Amino acid sequence: METVSENRAFGGVQGVYRHASKATNCDMTFGLFLPEEARDGPVPLLWYLSGLTCTHENAMTKAGAQAWCAEQGIAIVFPDTSPRGEGVADDDAYDLGQGAGFYVNATQDPWAPHFRMWDYIADDLPAVLAENFQLDMDRQAITGHSMGGHGALTLAMNLPDRFKSVSAFAPISNPTASDWGRKQLLAYLGDNEADWAKHDATLMMRDKGFDGPILIDTGTSDQFIDLLKPEALSHAIAERRQQATVRMQPGYDHSYFFVSTFMEDHVSFHAEALYGA
Amino acid sequence: METVSENRAFGGVQGVYRHASKATNCDMTFGLFLPEEARDGPVPLLWYLSGLTCTHENAMTKAGAQAWCAEQGIAIVFPDTSPRGEGVADDDAYDLGQGAGFYVNATQDPWAPHFRMWDYIADDLPAVLAENFQLDMDRQAITGHSMGGHGALTLAMNLPDRFKSVSAFAPISNPTASDWGRKQLLAYLGDNEADWAKHDATLMMRDKGFDGPILIDTGTSDQFIDLLKPEALSHAIAERRQQATVRMQPGYDHSYFFVSTFMEDHVSFHAEALYGA
Numbered sequence: 049m050e051t052v053s054e055n056r057a058f059g060g061v062q063g064v065y066r067h068a069s070k071a072t073n074c075d076m077t078f079g080l081f082l083p084e085e086a087r088d089g090p091v092p093l094l095w096y097l098s099g100l101t102c103t104h105e106n107a108m109t110k111a112g113a114q115a116w117c118a119e120q121g122i123a124i125v126f127p128d129t130s131p132r133g134e135g136v137a138d139d140d141a142y143d144l145g146q147g148a149g150f151y152v153n154a155t156q157d158p159w160a161p162h163f164r165m166w167d168y169i170a171d172d173l174p175a176v177l178a179e180n181f182q183l184d185m186d187r188q189a190i191t192g193h194s195m196g197g198h199g200a201l202t203l204a205m206n207l208p209d210r211f212k213s214v215s216a217f218a219p220i221s222n223p224t225a226s227d228w229g230r231k232q233l234l235a236y237l238g239d240n241e242a243d244w245a246k247h248d249a250t251l252m253m254r255d256k257g258f259d260g261p262i263l264i265d266t267g268t269s270d271q272f273i274d275l276l277k278p279e280a281l282s283h284a285i286a287e288r289r290q291q292a293t294v295r296m297q298p299g300y301d302h303s304y305f306f307v308s309t310f311m312e313d314h315v316s317f318h319a320e321a322l323y324g325a
Numbered sequence: 326m327e328t329v330s331e332n333r334a335f336g337g338v339q340g341v342y343r344h345a346s347k348a349t350n351c352d353m354t355f356g357l358f359l360p361e362e363a364r365d366g367p368v369p370l371l372w373y374l375s376g377l378t379c380t381h382e383n384a385m386t387k388a389g390a391q392a393w394c395a396e397q398g399i400a401i402v403f404p405d406t407s408p409r410g411e412g413v414a415d416d417d418a419y420d421l422g423q424g425a426g427f428y429v430n431a432t433q434d435p436w437a438p439h440f441r442m443w444d445y446i447a448d449d450l451p452a453v454l455a456e457n458f459q460l461d462m463d464r465q466a467i468t469g470h471s472m473g474g475h476g477a478l479t480l481a482m483n484l485p486d487r488f489k490s491v492s493a494f495a496p497i498s499n500p501t502a503s504d505w506g507r508k509q510l511l512a513y514l515g516d517n518e519a520d521w522a523k524h525d526a527t528l529m530m531r532d533k534g535f536d537g538p539i540l541i542d543t544g545t546s547d548q549f550i551d552l553l554k555p556e557a558l559s560h561a562i563a564e565r566r567q568q569a570t571v572r573m574q575p576g577y578d579h580s581y582f583f584v585s586t587f588m589e590d591h592v593s594f595h596a597e598a599l600y601g602a
Binding site: 055056057058059062109110112114115267269299300301303304305306308309312 | 332333334335336339386387389391392544546575576577578580581582583585586589
């Protein structure tokens with residue numbers, strides 16, 4: 049693992065690191081904020097999965113999360129959204145290929161050799177983090193925005209006992225029924241829709257649910273709300289009697305102005321789960 | 326004035342607007358965050374002047390100021406750092422021309438026709454803001470980063486009674502004695518160094534000072550600290566017995582990670598001056 053940069057921030061360190069990933073078979077870059085407390089011993093870890101077109105950098109610079117993570121003594125990691133670099137397949141569309149990994153393991157060409165973001169987030173990056181930083185891997189939580197909200201919810205429900213809590217900002221909530229989902233799941237996973245189900249938060253909620261608290265915020269003026277389908281996931285949550293807070297935030301859109309507005313609430317929510325556990 | 330965008334944020338609105346400026350003789354773009362309280366009547370206004378290479382957008386998306394301004398019920402405006410567009414002179418260097426207006430009125434060619442950022446910030450933009458928004462122009466404060474810290478300090482000292490308080494993040498503090506200053510002041514104002522004095526915070530501090538509180542933060546690991554010369558301004562402040570808090574922040578650099586870390590302190594500092602007045 050190589051250090052790209054380290055900046056002092058909120059009493060801790062905002063770092064950017066690069067490593068050779070076995071999962072994606074290419075170099076991957078991630079951001080990690082460590083609060084001051086990490087000097088003295090392991091701290092809990094919050095994952096932030098980003099949305100379409102983002103790299104590790106967008107949320108790291110625009111979501112305002114470090115202030116609240118510093119206050120709570122929690123680390124936060126900002127992974128990239130796809131493999132990148134020479135020899136990695138891509139597509140002209142913003143919503144397929146690089147920047148649009150959708151947190152799945154692709155089985156179809158030309159994506160299969162590198163687009164294994166599920167394994168990257170579930171196995172590969174956790175191992176790198178545990179080895180190199182003062183992190184308490186028994187206390188992890190996960191959040192994300194848009195495509196990253198989809199990733200956070202599906203990872204949390206598919207990996208029981210991994211995350212104490214899960215939250216999401218404007219998540220893609222029912223991708224098997226949306227143009228933000230069907231196109232990508234077909235391209236990455238092929239046409240057997242049974243293989244798609246574990247990557248749909250609404251279907252996972254119907255099937256398994258989550259053993260812990262959930263917080264979801266979506267703006268009522270989100271310009272992509274018809275693609276996000278919050279109504280499908282809200283219905284499944286209520287039907288399951290799943291412990292959750294689902295908020296429709298009046299007038300907010302899909303931007304980082306929305307994300308940063310509610311970041312304090314999300315970090316506090318996760319802190320309660322991480323420190324209460 | 327034309328609305329470029331408006332996003333709901335922290336209970337208020339983060340807008341971006343464009344207008345034809347008489348001062349710079351071209352279209353200018355600025356960001357303005359209005360807190361919820363502006364719906365009911367005029368709110369105090371904090372100016373944030375940005376540094377070299379920035380537009381109106383950098384601080385608006387990376388400084389995390391809106392959270393604290395919302396908490397305090399204060400508006401914050403993010404002006405651009407220079408004129409821009411077709412027919413506006415420029416230079417290949419990052420530190421001259423577009424993105425590097427230095428908050429002066431240029432008298433030298435090719436800069437004189439458009440590079441009048443002093444008049445833009447002192448007269449033109451205030452008139453546009455007063456006309457179009459619910460702002461209490463009797464309660465203004467000013468801050469800025471790097472070149473913008475220089476602008477904030479020199480405007481505040483040159484316009485007595487305009488600003489209740491002034492602060493700066495890593496300001497260019499003594500430009501008449503620095504490579505971040507001499508080059509630009511010569512290019513914009515010509516070789517009569519007497520004309521440069523009002524644009525040097527250290528010289529202004531020696532000459533006039535500021536009738537109100539000052540807060541200045543600089544990181545001890547700032548990679549540009551030799552160009553900033555905080556020691557010159559600190560000396561002048563102490564010599565004058567000027568009311569001020571000057572902090573050297575251990576380990577912090579010149580980035581927005583530094584700015585965002587101390588933004589809460591700066592907004593609180595200004596709020597006290599704005600509401601106490």
